[in-house]
Amino acid sequence: MTSGEDMRIVAVQMISGPEVAANLAAAADLVAQAAGAGAALVALPEYFALLSSDEQAKVAAREADGSGPMQDWLAETAARHGIWLVGGTIPLVADDAARVRNSVLVFDGSGRRVARYDKMHLFGFDNGAEHFDESRTIEAGSRVACVDTPFGRLGLSVCYDLRFPELYRAMRAVDLILVPSAFTATTGRAHWETLLRARAIENQCYVAAPAQGGVHAGGRRTWGHTMIVDPWGEVLACRDEGPGIVLAELDRAHLAAVRAQLPALAHRRLDPAS
Numbered sequence: 474m475t476s477g478e479d480m481r482i483v484a485v486q487m488i489s490g491p492e493v494a495a496n497l498a499a500a501a502d503l504v505a506q507a508a509g510a511g512a513a514l515v516a517l518p519e520y521f522a523l524l525s526s527d528e529q530a531k532v533a534a535r536e537a538d539g540s541g542p543m544q545d546w547l548a549e550t551a552a553r554h555g556i557w558l559v560g561g562t563i564p565l566v567a568d569d570a571a572r573v574r575n576s577v578l579v580f581d582g583s584g585r586r587v588a589r590y591d592k593m594h595l596f597g598f599d600n601g602a603e604h605f606d607e608s609r610t611i612e613a614g615s616r617v618a619c620v621d622t623p624f625g626r627l628g629l630s631v632c633y634d635l636r637f638p639e640l641y642r643a644m645r646a647v648d649l650i651l652v653p654s655a656f657t658a659t660t661g662r663a664h665w666e667t668l669l670r671a672r673a674i675e676n677q678c679y680v681a682a683p684a685q686g687g688v689h690a691g692g693r694r695t696w697g698h699t700m701i702v703d704p705w706g707e708v709l710a711c712r713d714e715g716p717g718i719v720l721a722e723l724d725r726a727h728l729a730a731v732r733a734q735l736p737a738l739a740h741r742r743l744d745p746a747s
């Protein structure tokens with residue numbers, strides 16, 4: 474897509490905990506701040522509504538497909554401010570009753586749900602001191618999800634997905650990639666910025682990554698560094714730690730100039746020699 478309009482966006486950073494009501498109240502303040510600053514699209518981090526693996530299934534059970542307290546909150550908040558709202562992520566019921574889907578829902582400025590993406594790659598990590606195995610509690614999605622916005626085509630992904638470039642290529646030429654995240658401080662320090670900038674450079678698009686950033690109830694530490702990166706790989710804005718908003722202008726002319734100057738997307742070999 475080459476048409477579209479420039480857009481001011483905000484990526485929100487939070488330190489969510491196990492209480493949905495407290496998380497939604499914190500998110501409401503940050504979204505209001507973003508809307509007041511003129512953002513047309515606001516993106517929330519992974520687990521913004523609930524960061525606690527124990528409570529996920531119970532909370533998901535209150536959500537039907539299309540409505541429930543967290544979805545209603547997202548729809549109402551988008552409509553109240555007249556913004557595109559990326560609610561990444563909330564737990565939704567899975568096929569396997571013992572697990573949940575870790576889902577991003579996108580609402581337009583009228584509060585209509587326009588996209589759903591379920592995290593496809595489930596994080597696993599064990600360095601002896603820290604251990605994560607998301608497959609115990611989360612059921613992986615299997616569908617790529619993109620949606621057309623006034624700026625251009627938006628591709629959805631979540632956290633650990635960031636390590637899998639083939640997912641982004643399967644989106645086929647998006648203008649903005651969203652990566653709501655809760656990266657661990659350990660892996661984030663090592664890889665976060667490099668991965669975000671690589672995805673922006675190789676896909677020649679903007680990347681916005683709203684993240685959890687700080688020390689959570691129970692002691693879990695997330696990396697934060699909520700970031701918006703431009704198609705040349707420049708970090709436009711970043712917040713190291715703590716709740717807050719990260720704002721940037723998405724510029725269609727800049728996007729077109731990067732793609733024209735260095736037409737790497739057009740140079741891809743889709744017929745690699747064996």
Ligand SMILES: O=C(O)CCC(=O)C(=O)O
Nearest residue numbers: 596632633655656657660
């Ligand atoms: O890929 C990583 O290093 C962190 C991923 C993660 O924390 C997650 O997917 O929740």
